[in-house]
Amino acid sequence: MILTFCREMPFRAVARLTGVSLHRVMGLCERYVDLAVAQQDLSGVESLAIDETSKARGHDYVTIAADASRRAVIAETSERDAKVIERLAQEIPAHGGDPGAVTQVLIDLSPAFIKGVARQFPDAQVTFDKFPVIAHASHALDLTRRAEQKRDPALKGLRWTLLKDSRHLNAVAREDLDALMADVTTKRTA
Incomplete structure (x- = not known):
């Protein structure tokens, strides 16, 4: 109970x-x-999902590895370095699995995870978690928009118009976006 x-x-x-x-x-x-x-039996593990999350308020993190196809946690640790991936690769054969059978690994953009996966699962296809990828792309778009805005003041105030889904823009914002897209050859932000 x-x-x-x-x-x-x-x-x-x-x-x-x-x-x-x-x-x-x-x-x-x-x-x-x-x-x-x-x-636990890890003999069928072919795809892994490895991520870190906070386990309490502040900066107290836990790294979780899961069998992505079964959606089952297979390991957990409070460490956040490349050795986490190394220990995971050692844990799989200890429970009847084969690290060479892992064909897909989902991780975030942590350099430690990237390094660990490259060493321990060299044949696996790496997929990056979409949230940090989108954050990097949004940041790059914002930096480019700011640089373009210094050269062309007409771009001032278009930040949220560029970030929103064009299907959800009001009529004025849609006109601003259409005008920007008509002049796309000189604007790198679009």
Whole structure:
């Protein structure tokens, strides 16, 4: 019952609800997670998704690796370097898998993850998480727009028009965008 509650609620709430101490609840979960990890079968792992997320407020991160096709977590650590990928590659054969069978890896733009994947899964196709890619593209667009705006004051005030989906623009913004697109040969932002 405690383990079922822990899947849905914070440990503190489970402890309050069941009358069991917080440390006992955490110990039970840790024990069963360790047993489950020891018994996991990674023989069918062909695609990995590796990402980091904050586990508390501030800059306290956890790196999670998942079997992307089964959508199941296979490893977790508090580290964020290339050795995370190395340890993951060592963990796969320890549980019946083959690192050479991994054909796809989804990661963010972390240089450490890129380096680790290149070393440990050299034949895998790397796909980058779309959010940092979009952020980089938006930043590059903004820098280019600012440079163009210094040369052509007519671009002033078009930042949000350029960033919005053109189907959702009002009539005035749509006219501004159409005028900009008509002169696209001299504008690099469009």
